[in-house]
Amino acid sequence: MQEKPIDARAEEILKKVIVNYILTGEPVGSRTIAKLSREGLSPASIRNVMADLEEMGFLAQPHTSAGRVPTDKGYRYYVDGLLDPFRLAPRDRALIDESLSRVASEFGEAIEIIPKLLSRLSSQVGYVITPPIRDAVLKHIEFVRLHERRVLCVFVDRSGVVSHRIIEVGEEYAQADLDRAGRYLVEEFAGLVLGEIRSRLVALMAQEKAAFDVLLRNAINLGTLYLNAEQDERRLVLEGTANIMKHPEFADMDTMRRLFETFEEKHHLVKLLDRCLDASGVRVVIGSETDDPALGSLALVASPYQVDQRSAGVVGLLGPTRMEYQRAVALVDYISRLLSSLLTSPPH
Amino acid sequence: MQEKPIDARAEEILKKVIVNYILTGEPVGSRTIAKLSREGLSPASIRNVMADLEEMGFLAQPHTSAGRVPTDKGYRYYVDGLLDPFRLAPRDRALIDESLSRVASEFGEAIEIIPKLLSRLSSQVGYVITPPIRDAVLKHIEFVRLHERRVLCVFVDRSGVVSHRIIEVGEEYAQADLDRAGRYLVEEFAGLVLGEIRSRLVALMAQEKAAFDVLLRNAINLGTLYLNAEQDERRLVLEGTANIMKHPEFADMDTMRRLFETFEEKHHLVKLLDRCLDASGVRVVIGSETDDPALGSLALVASPYQVDQRSAGVVGLLGPTRMEYQRAVALVDYISRLLSSLLTSPPH
């Protein structure tokens, strides 16, 4: 950022190299660029520029006598300033509109469909990450006695997402008590965010009324037990991981295996995606910028989506650094906007 | 089966070839076998036998001047009659016991842990398939109004498995009505299998009482709406798919991709596993026996598990046909027995 030593011509050439490389997957040489350029520059001149670009770290050569290939830094520059505007094909748009309109505002369903959609339309890996439970809005909560000390807690979010967890309780509850406690919590706190509910429960607990009212005490107990655990937990849904194998740059089984292991773990990915939560629009993370060696030659296109104007989760896709960024960005942008509007405006 | 043209010696040799191949992954020649055999047979004699075995389809040669490799038919014969008895290492046993005892009889948790366990202990792909919803035993059911015509139905099985689905209702319900209907269903039918509940509901519907009792009518309506859809649905959990890539026999990206696509679809796998449901113990399906070209060089080790003496679902693992069958079989057998006993005996 401090130095921006690229003049218009170099920029032009860098862009041509990258576009060409994305298209063909093969290192591109000066001759190729010369032919493409209507400016009529000779290969030799272009070689000079390319040598400069290499020196500055935007391009690299796989070996001495090969053409140039973009580096992560090169892609970065390209994505930040050289992207051609791109409009989604009307049929793609229509497909998205139609698929998403069917799930209406039920986030629980959207979450299954969106990654598939992204994956299909991009031939890459699509994903959605849900908001943390902390931000879920209580619609319904229910406690079910499994045996003595184990209680299943089922939670339903306003947008129809169901999550559940088993909690270990200190004393034994009858199912009827559990029912009452659940109903109490719903009546009292429906419409509030879980984080908020949690702090209110803590406040209630301090009041002396809680010591005498059994119903209240139970509700507080169960509620806090449920709310205390893993409030940051988010669900990540990946779809189309097999698509990664279409790309020749992953011929090596070993890196491929490590890649799929991180797919299975999800843990790292979630952490990575968190970084994209606060972005204001589509964000692209390229190769080494991920700080994860297993994702070395992958790029991530991510956009946060909003629920009621608040940034909630992230949707996007994942593919080789050599991907059609314009298309990917347009796609992710469109879907995230649509999703946000579905989750925000409609009557709940 | 009709012809069993293998004498003791041929059997011995077949076994040695297979064991050796499983061990090394390389075609095994007559010399190797000669050295292994304490009978002191010469390579030439062994060659004759091997030629016979090849003619009968138990062995094959990758090319004319290579050693022999087992065919699927060869593995089949080996698995059916030549397996050495195998005992799990005590530490493996202990690990399994400990992991499973912690989830007690909560099937909902076991289902997450078991495939991981299988995968870790075998370095292959572990899986569990759940019983179809039809066989689930009602513990709790709950209807939550999402909007006008859409109702979320949350179902809890006796063993703590939660499943849910959105249903479209004909008329609009108030949440209070939904609550009552849910409570009614639980009171009336808790402890029964869903399939049974469904037929009872159908019977009730015919009675005229249903026409007048609003509560009853609602319960019947909602209950049947929920129960009508996809009663055969089963959940398949796969874990450790990345392990497949460790095996050199899958160097080819294209078959690998198709394989992972079937992993993602799950559909085919479920169908395949259904065939193992009625088996009385561990069952092995080898390569082409799967009738799925994408699974061409995979073998499946599967064992049904029981819930209350009834065959319910299947656990097992998935790996290359060249796998240590004894170990795999022992592992799957042990886990399925343990799981069955956890799901059957304990106090519910």
Next chain:
DNA sequence: CTTTAGCACTCTTCGACAGCGAGTGCCAAT
């Protein structure tokens, strides 16, 4: 009749080597 030693044959693998083609860097001329 079974077993085995011997031998010719087949195929893969590996390294060496050469030729081709693509592309570069540099220099000198424009």
Next chain:
DNA sequence: ATTGGCACTCGCTGTCGAAGAGTGCTAAAG
């Protein structure tokens, strides 16, 4: 500043030959 020319560097491909592993067949031995 641009460009034509040229030597050079690599990777890729194909060929060749030698080595090695393993086979099938035949004829001799048990």
